[in-house]
Amino acid sequence: MAQKLTLKKIAQDLGVSISTVSKALRDSHEISVETRSKIQEYAKKFNFKPNNIALSLKNQKTKKIGIIIPEIVHHFFATVIAGAERVANENGYQVIICLSGESFDKEVVNMDMLANGSIDGFIMSLSKETMEKQDFHHVREVMNQGMPVVMFDRVSDDINCDKVIIDDAGAASSAAEFLMRKGCKKLGLITTVDYITVGRLRTQGFKEALMKRGMDIVPGRILKIGDVEDAGLQIAAYIKEQDMDGIVAVNELFAVTASKAIQKIGKSIPKDVAVIAFTDGMLSKYASPTLTTIGQNGEEMGGLAAQKLIEKLESDSSNEESYETVIVKTSLVERESTP
Amino acid sequence: MAQKLTLKKIAQDLGVSISTVSKALRDSHEISVETRSKIQEYAKKFNFKPNNIALSLKNQKTKKIGIIIPEIVHHFFATVIAGAERVANENGYQVIICLSGESFDKEVVNMDMLANGSIDGFIMSLSKETMEKQDFHHVREVMNQGMPVVMFDRVSDDINCDKVIIDDAGAASSAAEFLMRKGCKKLGLITTVDYITVGRLRTQGFKEALMKRGMDIVPGRILKIGDVEDAGLQIAAYIKEQDMDGIVAVNELFAVTASKAIQKIGKSIPKDVAVIAFTDGMLSKYASPTLTTIGQNGEEMGGLAAQKLIEKLESDSSNEESYETVIVKTSLVERESTP
DNA sequence: ACTATTTGCGAAAACGTTTTCGTGCATGTT
DNA sequence: AACATGCACGAAAACGTTTTCGCAAATAGT
Numbered sequence: 001m002a003q004k005l006t007l008k009k010i011a012q013d014l015g016v017s018i019s020t021v022s023k024a025l026r027d028s029h030e031i032s033v034e035t036r037s038k039i040q041e042y043a044k045k046f047n048f049k050p051n052n053i054a055l056s057l058k059n060q061k062t063k064k065i066g067i068i069i070p071e072i073v074h075h076f077f078a079t080v081i082a083g084a085e086r087v088a089n090e091n092g093y094q095v096i097i098c099l100s101g102e103s104f105d106k107e108v109v110n111m112d113m114l115a116n117g118s119i120d121g122f123i124m125s126l127s128k129e130t131m132e133k134q135d136f137h138h139v140r141e142v143m144n145q146g147m148p149v150v151m152f153d154r155v156s157d158d159i160n161c162d163k164v165i166i167d168d169a170g171a172a173s174s175a176a177e178f179l180m181r182k183g184c185k186k187l188g189l190i191t192t193v194d195y196i197t198v199g200r201l202r203t204q205g206f207k208e209a210l211m212k213r214g215m216d217i218v219p220g221r222i223l224k225i226g227d228v229e230d231a232g233l234q235i236a237a238y239i240k241e242q243d244m245d246g247i248v249a250v251n252e253l254f255a256v257t258a259s260k261a262i263q264k265i266g267k268s269i270p271k272d273v274a275v276i277a278f279t280d281g282m283l284s285k286y287a288s289p290t291l292t293t294i295g296q297n298g299e300e301m302g303g304l305a306a307q308k309l310i311e312k313l314e315s316d317s318s319n320e321e322s323y324e325t326v327i328v329k330t331s332l333v334e335r336e337s338t339p
Numbered sequence: 340m341a342q343k344l345t346l347k348k349i350a351q352d353l354g355v356s357i358s359t360v361s362k363a364l365r366d367s368h369e370i371s372v373e374t375r376s377k378i379q380e381y382a383k384k385f386n387f388k389p390n391n392i393a394l395s396l397k398n399q400k401t402k403k404i405g406i407i408i409p410e411i412v413h414h415f416f417a418t419v420i421a422g423a424e425r426v427a428n429e430n431g432y433q434v435i436i437c438l439s440g441e442s443f444d445k446e447v448v449n450m451d452m453l454a455n456g457s458i459d460g461f462i463m464s465l466s467k468e469t470m471e472k473q474d475f476h477h478v479r480e481v482m483n484q485g486m487p488v489v490m491f492d493r494v495s496d497d498i499n500c501d502k503v504i505i506d507d508a509g510a511a512s513s514a515a516e517f518l519m520r521k522g523c524k525k526l527g528l529i530t531t532v533d534y535i536t537v538g539r540l541r542t543q544g545f546k547e548a549l550m551k552r553g554m555d556i557v558p559g560r561i562l563k564i565g566d567v568e569d570a571g572l573q574i575a576a577y578i579k580e581q582d583m584d585g586i587v588a589v590n591e592l593f594a595v596t597a598s599k600a601i602q603k604i605g606k607s608i609p610k611d612v613a614v615i616a617f618t619d620g621m622l623s624k625y626a627s628p629t630l631t632t633i634g635q636n637g638e639e640m641g642g643l644a645a646q647k648l649i650e651k652l653e654s655d656s657s658n659e660e661s662y663e664t665v666i667v668k669t670s671l672v673e674r675e676s677t678p
Numbered sequence: 679a680c681t682a683t684t685t686g687c688g689a690a691a692a693c694g695t696t697t698t699c700g701t702g703c704a705t706g707t708t
Numbered sequence: 709a710a711c712a713t714g715c716a717c718g719a720a721a722a723c724g725t726t727t728t729c730g731c732a733a734a735t736a737g738t
Contacts, residue, residue, distance in 0.1 A: 003485075006693095006695090007695070007696095016717080017717070017719080019719075020716085022696060023696090030715085035716080035717085049451070049454075050455065051456040051693090051694050051695070052452075052456040053395045053396045053401065053457070053694075054456070054695040055696085056392045056695095057392045057693090057694080057695075057722095057723045057725095058697095059695090062392065064457075071421075072417050072421050075414075079412055081411055081436070082410075082411050085436065089437075089449075094437065094452065095436060095437075096403070096436075097435075098428075098434075099421065113391075113433065114433070115388075116388045117393070117724090118433070141386075145343055146342075146343075282622055283621055286595045286596075286599075286622050287625060287626065287627065288627035345724060345725090356687070356689080358689075358727080359688070361727085365726085368685095369686065370686065370687075371686060371687085393723075393726090394724080394726085395725095396693045396723090396724080396725075397693055397726060398693085
């Protein structure tokens, strides 16, 4: 277990001072060529790598970015992380991941832990509890300390920072419009309760599309799911009770659950009922029938978020406070569940 | 942008020395009660939190663990991370995630970056390329520096360290046995090429189960997939050509792809062909029909890996070099794809 | 009243870097 | 011979902590 090599040890072994070693390794002209190569060879031979912690302390930057998300076992978030990690790595950064598990308290604790020097900036998507409580003191606090924050997907208008989102309302509207163009007259929507921003916006977009076509908005055809646990039962009942020929679902799970319920009552997809889902993940690709989806391009969102964060980090911190909201285009992927 | 509070600033503001502040905040009896409470109140008021980097440097430990995995957009790995993150957090640790993207070089680079002081220990699953090359110098190197490593899932016998794996051969054997008990006579296997340890072991277990029952092993019924890209075509051809009444697949994707191919040629599941898959993820739960699976309990594996790593980290590092391999039980989840 | 003991606090080292500022010595210039 | 210049290197500060040690003053013990 060869102890970790430090400048100090090299200096001792070679009979020079620490500063000389440091300078030699950075190829400073202050050091004679012989001394320099002697030190460099020694360092190479014993595979010296400067200690990151010491560098962080000295430079007051860690080259790490913190990502706080509600869940990782969720295809969309996983793709976001993948994108963020890629861009971070390309720029010499590493990512530290913390999961809030949709809990406000855990989100706060995690942020506090990371904010004390562990990272240079945050990428985050708010937990359900946080959105419900509308309590954002923790993110305000880290921003006050001069730590940049980029939010994605689950964002809040109450916080002034860079954001990366998709045009939820617009995408939901296009989805409904797409179904109507295919001939659907009785559209349904399976969405979340309103305090989840994305659910609310998608509901709003859905309604707008119907209104634009002058169609009635039938309240019963809009199902808002609060407790995901018994989504299955709620959706089954909803499918049985409502007479619809097209359904928009705000996520894959709702869509595939609905799809199964539809087939169970003897209707066929897409002939009797067309289905379109948000989030282009594994389920949509492999469900039966495969689902037409609105892809959220998570990889791209993650990449953009990292990009923006790193830009903020590397610009003169003395710069003006200007925040931007990037809207990532969604992509409609047509599969078997629509005509 | 209130500058980050430090001991030094508190000391200046209160007209005492840095050491006094430090001691007061740790409730040392060396400091008088008045001074202590004065300092503590001040610290609380301005929300002082000690700088993690400085602590890391001082204590020579970061309270962070590095996780290196091939992919994150993969349900199994996501569950492992979730489990590791949970246990890590419970013990005051944080996780840093690096993705190798199945590339040897990226695995090496990432390990090198993390090994220079950023973390206290590693949890990792080897990339495909690494397993193919059989080059493990990078993990040996960090181990030589006294940094503990715990491997999971994709491990190597050539490396001596703690490991967390499932009993792949045993699980594959039970899967085959399960199908035979249900009356299947002509079993097929969809697996990976042999240099992926888990694929090899599952293949081996599958064969053992057949031999134990005295059944012939028909080479054509064992499909080894190397390039995942055209797995679809290979599986479709295989299903068409071979006459089988039961199939074991080493992952969900292969299983659901096979399942679709089977239904496409007009056979019914599970009546004509029974299907059983490894990895109990989203696909199995929502495919049509839903799949009987062998759950790998990724959450548990991640948790155990973190547990073992933290134990190693917190024991006297002077302890004996004893390594353990934990075998996590698999769980058979019966669904519609088997009789 | 003189010595022990306790009390309350500060100085300084250490962790591993980088960087600024000397400093001693050889060389070059008058 | 006197002085400026350049070269090659070392000392020390700084980043923010914790901790050991030392020291002065106050208290206690005879």
